[in-house]
Amino acid sequence: MPSLLAVYAHPDDESLFSGGVLARNAAEGGRTAVVTATWAEHTHRAAELAEALRLLGVSGKPRLLGYADARVPDSAPGSPRLCDAPLDETVGRLVGHIRDFRPEIVVTHDAYGGVTGHEDHVHTHRLTVLAAQAAGLERLYPEAGAPWQPRALYLAAHPHSAVRALDGLRVTADDLWTVPDDRITTTVDVGPWLPRKWAAVSAHRSEARRGAAPGLLAGLSADVREQLLGTEWYIRQDLTSGGGGGETELRV
Template identity: 80%
Template sequence: MPSLLAVFAHPDDESLFSGGVLARNAAEGSSTAVVTATWAEGTHRGAELAEALRILGLSEKPRMLGYADSRVPESAPGSPRLCDAPLDESIGRLVGHIRQFRPDVVVTHDAYGGLTGHEDHVHTHRVTVLAVQAAGLERLYPEAGAPCQPRALYLATHPHSAVQALGDFAEAGKGMKTVPDEWVTTTVDVRPWLERKWAAVQAHRSEAERGAAPGLLAALPAEVREGILGTEWYIRQELPIPGERTPETELTA
């Protein structure tokens, strides 16, 4: 299995969107790590994140960019909200993690920011796409370490056809942001790792207590929850790997 670095906005996003893939990669002995854009070490959600990653089988401790959640200023005392931080600074911080971990594959939110379109999810997508490109360029962020070009970028998403299964979870799909089914390049059946994924979601206790996604999922029948969490969808973004492309002399579709 390829080494994998997942980059998500908040603690719990990693388990909800990619918990099955993370658990599978870790179980098969692949280097696997998570970067979380908001909240800080020493906060209660930082501790919950560490517990969730332990449950998923990751040996790496959480990597945190240290910005504040756009809706919870106290999530990173003394730091700006992720969406307010200078873009160049955010990209540089993430490039540092990419060059240090040197992943084959990076996973992050899709351009919608997932089903809810949360502004932190959307911005994390933007920062990650730019950082993955910048990480391979030696003259960008030279202070962040030696260049490293991941081989693939995958965007965690949901296709239109998933709306029916998600209906009980999100008011019959009202306002959910999904993509055309043909955009999905990778569909992963994560039911073999579902028990571990669900335990990781439940580790985010404060989110469950306030009625966010972990709490909403806990209130559903087990078979409905399995229908929601048992499949993960991704859009693969091709990246330029030196020597692996046929030279072209025209712009082609």
């Protein structure tokens, strides 16, 4: 299995958007890690993230950039909101993690920031696209370590055809940021990994208590949850040589 680094905006995004792929990759021996752009160490959500990664089989401590959530200023006391931090600074810090971990694949939000369109998700997409390319260029961010070029970037997305399944979350099509089906290059059946994925989502207990996605999902039947979480969709962008379409797994 390829080495895989997932970069997401908030604790719980990794489990909701890519929990199945992360669990599978780790279980089949692929080196797997997660960078989370917001929330500081020693906060309750950082602790929940650590538990979620353990349940997914991802070894090592969470990698936290430590910026503040756009909507929760006290998520990182003394640090700017992710969207307000200098772009060059945030990209450079992420380049450091890419060069340190040396992944073949990088996974992150799509340009819409996934179905919610959250501003932190959108900004994390932007900085990850820039960092994945910059990491391979030795004259950019030399202080961040020796250059390393990931082979592919996979953007987690939801196609228009998934809207009906999302009805269970009590949202309308106008609330969702989905992409045309023909933009999807990779559709992954993560049903075999759904128990681990759901356990990881459930580890984000504070989000469940406040009625965010983990809480909404907990109120649904197991069958509906499987319909919502049993497939993960991605848009592949090659960073080296070309790839194709119609994939059913992430590959280098």
